[in-house]
Amino acid sequence: MNTVTHTEEFWANKTRDLQRIIIKSADDARDGEWVFLVTTEGLHFGRPKQQLGRVIRPGDVFDLETVNGWEVTGMRDECGMWLFRTTNADLAEQHRKQSEEFEERKRVEYLRNCDKWAALEAALPQWIRARIERFRTAAGDKFDRDGWGYELVIARLAVAYADGDEDTVERIAAEEGSTGNQHDCARALAEIHNRGDDIGYLPSGLAPITGSVDYS
Known part of the structure; x- marks a missing residue:
């Protein structure tokens, strides 16, 4: 398992970028607990409604913060108030959990398919x-x-x-x-x-x- 992204220091050394966005659509997802956002700039991402703390509507304007060019780490409204902002510690913990879940999925997939894969390889x-x-x-x-x-x-x-x-x-x-x-x-x-x-x-x-x- 690659653990380089599992530390606060790793994320502290990453540049966070801000981009002005305009919401094009906001649709419920995951049984209504999330909202899936599409911007006029062509960006697509989802967030838990509880995290956003307000109803997001088409035409709303925000500054979107990202790291690595794609991972959303924050949204700030036109008054300068952050709806949410992910800390470096949060990013480290998220990536640690994702790595563990990915490793477990690979282990399960291997155990389920190894006989089938051996036959396909032999052919x-x-x-x-x-x-x-x-x-x-x-x-x-x-x-x-x-x-x-x-x-x-x-x-x-x-x-x-x-x-x-x-x-x-x-x-x-x-x-x-x-x-x-x-x-x-x-x-x-x-x-x-x-x-x-x-x-x-x-x-x-x-x-x-x-x-x-x-x-x-």
Whole structure:
């Protein structure tokens, strides 16, 4: 588990940005306990009604505070009063809980699917199975928990793309809810393989998120 975001110091060193927003729509969500806001600037986010402390209406103007360019940390009205503002300690605790919940979901997913994933991997042609074996050699059990299911979808899509089998591509997409990133990776792998080149240098599908080319 990456714990770098679990400290107040981490968030204290992050710049918070303010942006003037105009509410375009405000709709109830989560059984009426939250409100989902859309702004005229094209931003979308939700907050608990209790946290906001007032009814939000179209046309209302606020300053929206964010960190990392997307994570909402506060809303301030035109009188300069904060409806809410997340502290650095709150951010650290939120990210700690999110990490723990994410790790638990991965553990449950692995236990539920490991037999199925093993069968799918065994059915792959060697040229793409070698990619998964490379990740497992590099990261061991960590790969099985963190990336196996994700990479299997990429691998299966890559085989279908390489074979020009659009029906299978669509079937896998429907079954797995595959992402645009998985399809992009799969198409790149298929193109390189069909040229007769080695795919071994391509990084993991989750490298943009994890920062690791092989889950290690």
